[in-house]
Amino acid sequence: MRVLRRTLGTLLFLGAAVSCAPAPGDDARPGAVRPAVLAPYERLLPAPASARTGGTGYVFGAGTVIRTGPGGDEEVRGVGELLAEQLRTSSGLPLPVVGGSEGDGVRLLLDEGAEGVGDEGYRLESGPRGVTLTARTPAGLFHAGQSLRQLLPASGPGTVPGGEITDAPRFAYRGAMLDIARHYFTVEQVKRYVDQISAYKVNTLHLHLTDDQGWRIAVDGWPRLAEYGGGSEVGGGPGGYWTKDQYRDLVAYAARRYVDVVPEIDMPGHVNAALASYAELNCDGKAPERYTGTKVGFSSLCVGKERTYEFIDEVLGELAAITPGRYLHIGGDEAHSTPAADYAAFMDRAQEVVGRHGKTVVAWHQLAAARPAPGAVLQYWGHDRTPDAEKTAVAAAAKAGHPLILSPADRLYLDMKYDVTTGPGLNWAGFVPVKRAYDWNPGSYLAASGVPQSAVLGVEAPLWTETIATRSDLEFMAFPRILGLAELGWSPGPANWPSYRQRLAAQAPRLDAQDTTYYRAPDVPWG
Missing domain, CATH: 3.20.20.80 (Glycosidases)
Structure with a gap:
């Protein structure tokens, strides 16, 4: 497992090293800023409180469904519908929304006793049979869904790598x-x-x-x-x-x-x-x-x-x-x-x-x-x-x-x-x-x-x-x-500029796909 956690102001990536050096053939001018190649969990912005990566991930495909858990909670259903709408736009997949939590796919679960997530946080778990989003509140499920979007490509279907996030906000x-x-x-x-x-x-x-x-x-x-x-x-x-x-x-x-x-x-x-x-x-x-x-x-x-x-x-x-x-x-x-x-x-x-x-x-x-x-x-x-x-x-x-x-x-x-x-x-x-x-x-x-x-x-x-x-x-x-x-x-x-600027650069394809106008700051390695 690769563990990512914010400790003493530094994102520690335990596992394969991340290099910012130019690859052969890249522009190696003195002072040129090149983007690091970040794995999906390393690209998340805002940085989560903790993340573990490893194991087989879940492949989004034509048969992927969004499951809104047992009990028929209308607000959770609404979160699922909105997440499906957002993911359809980027992936091109049908992503139907169904009740219940049994079966493969993306599962949204409310758990009032979920630990370490507070009122707005969440837990995200990805494995070969699907991605489970767990939170105490529908707001937490919504935020989990936004992290899930970043774990997938900015356009087209893809695979959510295996791993787990436990996350909660610093400020209300x-x-x-x-x-x-x-x-x-x-x-x-x-x-x-x-x-x-x-x-x-x-x-x-x-x-x-x-x-x-x-x-x-x-x-x-x-x-x-x-x-x-x-x-x-x-x-x-x-x-x-x-x-x-x-x-x-x-x-x-x-x-x-x-x-x-x-x-x-x-x-x-x-x-x-x-x-x-x-x-x-x-x-x-x-x-x-x-x-x-x-x-x-x-x-x-x-x-x-x-x-x-x-x-x-x-x-x-x-x-x-x-x-x-x-x-x-x-x-x-x-x-x-x-x-x-x-x-x-x-x-x-x-x-x-x-x-x-x-x-x-x-x-x-x-x-x-x-x-x-x-x-x-x-x-x-x-x-x-x-x-x-x-x-x-x-x-x-x-x-x-x-x-x-x-x-x-x-x-x-x-x-x-x-x-x-x-x-x-x-x-x-x-x-x-x-x-x-x-x-x-x-x-x-x-x-x-x-x-x-x-x-x-x-x-x-x-x-x-x-x-x-x-x-x-x-x-x-x-x-x-x-x-x-x-x-x-x-x-x-605390803020960690060296890590942040790499993760910020990794948002460029997403901003571009959404036709967002943005300033390409010269000290950010946009690529």
């Missing part, structure tokens, strides 16, 4: 954020992103739905928010918005892939689209023009008006009613036009509204300087140059029991340029090459400021869209850096 929250306010993206475009990130065990999609440049979600009680406020975007394009049915459809689509949607209505700043839609939300009763630029910090809801709180109650109430997940994000960043005392008073009331509608508050880390509600989650987007006082406030909130989502801008902001040669993107937080996005430790990232590892709920990679207007641009900025986020959030760590 593994997120990607997409800003559809600066530039509008359709539900179908976002569904594609859900498919791409869920394949790598990312389990949260944070949607930035509103900003100065556009309002993207319909609200029955305030129809001009979408109808008028949704009619603009950066650069003066037509914008757009989602109906509530379209939002529900996206939420259901994501849920089938075990991705929770966290909607964000940014406040009290970043609100020009709302102020332009309703004059009554302005302190002077005069609506400004719609905004298509990229400056920040100039807009604010009128903190002293009671109508403002009626507005946020109705907006957040409607959104909470169509969002099954536990979180509502209320922004709170860059409120430069709201005095500090007014900001704190406003956030007190906004957090109370979220709680009244049965949700947990998420806000950007500036909330730490006000009064975070009990249980509120703070999302940290600072970077190396963030003032120590700001980090100290975040640490105090963490010590008081507020979980943290880490999104350091100089590590995980996917809108930052890779380097001086690439575009689109920005560089106010510095350039973020692929190695920098991956090669850090979320658990100790803010330890010097006093944040304990136990306070870290997880990681999230935001993609702001001031300069991003097309699917191709979105994918180019997200891939391959979002895969580093996936590994940081799932794998036991």
